[in-house]
Amino acid sequence: MTRACLFAFLVSTACAADPLWDSIAPIFTPPAEFAEQKGDYRSPLIFQDGHQVKTASEWPARRAEILQQWHVIMGEWPPLLEKPQLEVIETTPRENFTQHKIRLQIAAEQTGDGYLLIPEGQGPFPAVFVPFYDPETSIGLSEKPFRDFAYQLTKRGFVTLSIGSPGGDARLPVLTPGTKCQPLSYLGYVSANAWTALSQRPEVDSKCIGIMGHSYGGKWSMFGACLWEKYACGVWSDPGIVFDETRQSINYQEPWYLGFDPAYTRPRGLVRADSPRTGAYKTLIDRGHDLVEFQALMAPRPFLVSGGAEDPPKRWVPLNHLIDLNSLLGQKHGVAMTNRPDHSPNEESNEAVYRFLEWALRKQK
Numbered sequence: 001m002t003r004a005c006l007f008a009f010l011v012s013t014a015c016a017a018d019p020l021w022d023s024i025a026p027i028f029t030p031p032a033e034f035a036e037q038k039g040d041y042r043s044p045l046i047f048q049d050g051h052q053v054k055t056a057s058e059w060p061a062r063r064a065e066i067l068q069q070w071h072v073i074m075g076e077w078p079p080l081l082e083k084p085q086l087e088v089i090e091t092t093p094r095e096n097f098t099q100h101k102i103r104l105q106i107a108a109e110q111t112g113d114g115y116l117l118i119p120e121g122q123g124p125f126p127a128v129f130v131p132f133y134d135p136e137t138s139i140g141l142s143e144k145p146f147r148d149f150a151y152q153l154t155k156r157g158f159v160t161l162s163i164g165s166p167g168g169d170a171r172l173p174v175l176t177p178g179t180k181c182q183p184l185s186y187l188g189y190v191s192a193n194a195w196t197a198l199s200q201r202p203e204v205d206s207k208c209i210g211i212m213g214h215s216y217g218g219k220w221s222m223f224g225a226c227l228w229e230k231y232a233c234g235v236w237s238d239p240g241i242v243f244d245e246t247r248q249s250i251n252y253q254e255p256w257y258l259g260f261d262p263a264y265t266r267p268r269g270l271v272r273a274d275s276p277r278t279g280a281y282k283t284l285i286d287r288g289h290d291l292v293e294f295q296a297l298m299a300p301r302p303f304l305v306s307g308g309a310e311d312p313p314k315r316w317v318p319l320n321h322l323i324d325l326n327s328l329l330g331q332k333h334g335v336a337m338t339n340r341p342d343h344s345p346n347e348e349s350n351e352a353v354y355r356f357l358e359w360a361l362r363k364q365k
Contacts, residue, residue, distance in 0.1 A: 024355050027304070027336040030323075034316035041242075041318050042288065044296035044325060056329050059299070066293055067227070073289070074258065074280045075181030077189040078107060084197040086116070096120050097154045099139065104163060104197060106190045107176035114163035115139045117154035118203050126208040126361035127159040127201075129194045129224070129231075131187070132217040133170055138162035146345040147214055149353070156354060158361070159204050161194055170216050171256045182280045184223050184257040191224025195231060208232055208361040212353065214306075214345055215239065215249075219257065226297040233301055233360040235353050238308035238343050242291050242318055243284075245271045249310050249343065253281045292318045300331035304356045309343040 029035075045053040045062065048069070053062045071077070085105040092099045100116040114135040119125060130138045130150040137144050139162055140151035150160035166186070167174025173183045181189065191211060199206035210233040213221035218239030225234030240250030253259045253271055258281040267275040277285060284290075295303070299322065305311055319335050326334030338352045345353075 020355060020359055024336070024352065024359055027338050027352060027356070028333045030316040030320065030337075031313055034313060034320070036320065037317045038320055039317040041290060041292045041321055043321055044293045045321075045328070053328070059325070059329060063297060063299075066297060069289070070227075070284075070294060071181075071185075073283050073287075074185040075179075077181055077185070077192075078176055078179055080189070081105060081108065081193045081196060083200065084193045085111075086197050086201075088116075089113075095155065102161075104161075104194065106163070106166060106193055107179075110166065110174070110176040112163045112166060112190075114161065115150070116201075117150055117160045117162075119154050119157045119159065121157070123159075123203040124205040125157060125159045125203055126210070126357075127161070127198045127204045128153050128357060128361070129191060129198060129209065129211045129221075130160055130162045130217070131191065131194075131211075131213050131220045131224070132162065132164060134164040135162040138217075146347065146350055149212060149214070149350070152350065152354060153357065156358065158357070159198070159201065161198055163190075163194070165216075166190060171254075173256055182258050182260050183255070184219060184252070185227070185280075187220040188223040188227035191220065191231075192228040194224075195228055199230075210234060210357055210361050212357070213237065213239075215343065218306075219252075222295070225301070225303065226294055229297075229301075231301070233357070234298060234303040235306060235356065236303070237306040237345055237349070237353070238310045240310040241295065241305055241307075241315055244310075247310055253277055255279065257281070258284070290318075292321050295322055296325055298322075298334070299325045300329040300334050302331075302334045302336065302356075302360050304353065305337040306345065306349050306353055307337050307339045308345070308349075309341070311337070311339070313337075313339050 087103040088100045090101040097119045102116050106112045137147050138150040140148035150162045154160050211221045211231050212235035214237035218236035222236040225231045244250045259279040261278040266278045322335045340349045
């Protein structure tokens with residue numbers, strides 16, 4: 001566990017005059033209309049056999065049970081890399097940071113191209129892994145607005161690592177030979193190796209590494225943070241934080257996420273009679289698992305849902321279960337959410353993201 005980072009942000013909450021904390025404090029509180037609502041979601045505090053976690057000391061056993069069940073259903077990871085190779089291909093000065101075009105070893109027999117941005121000044125710095133469809137968008141080299149998270153964070157003093165979809169196409173993911181896990185779990189595996197690569201850089205404070213992404217990158221970041229406990233915090237922008245088969249973009253059922261079946265490829269789109277559930281997604285639904293349970297793997301590490309069209313304010317209902325869990329563990333500020341009308345990020349939602357990461361990852365002096 002990244003106790004140093006947890007201690008740092010807990011210390012920050014004790015300082016009433018801290019303007020950074022004051023600016024983000026409201027995003028940790030549900031609106032009154034959703035406060036205390038729990039809906040029909042099963043509490044992650046209930047073990048598979050029905051007995052309930054009642055003390056903080058009982059949580060590690062329940063967490064281990066959740067993690068083991070999801071790995072069994074999604075498929076086990078390939079062996080993790082002890083020293084992922086990170087090759088610098090080209091170096092370019094930009095504004096107040098250095099941009100390195102890199103080739104990162106993401107699995108034993110697979111690499112991915114991307115960018116490592118390092119701010120000026122004396123490190124080690126906090127760092128953020130920023131996955132997306134392509135790495136250029138994340139570093140501000142595309143025309144897509146408000147998705148340049150790595151660029152903006154590095155200007156604020158964070159080291160950032162950005163890569164794109166394994167193989168280059170999110171809908172046709174290329175997994176390293178012999179992989180048996182679902183593609184979305186594999187993205188979690190890639191995230192674990194990316195964390196290791198960042199943690200071994202001399203410019204990076206290995207105790208303070210976060211992960212964030214939008215949409216597809218939001219799903220990737222969520223699975224990366226939840227499945228790899230060494231990430232100090234996570235931000236996911238409008239990925240769909242619950243299984244919702246009425247929403248076209250909350251598409252965990254697709255074969256490039258959790259619905260991969262080697263014997264049958266379902267037609268794309270919503271679950272229906274001629275396009276049924278398949279793969280691990282079907283098993284998860286059939287056995288009563290949900291993303292509330294999965295996101296419980298974050299506790300007590302803090303996370304922010306930067307919600308848009310897929311994650312509106314009503315998503316506080318499932319998040320209330322995670323607030324209860326964090327409270328049991330002594331973490332008063334583990335779950336945050338902002339909301340905007342549209343799926344796309346905007347200036348206001350991104351500013352909250354950057355302030356959250358500054359609060360969660362910067363060491364208090």
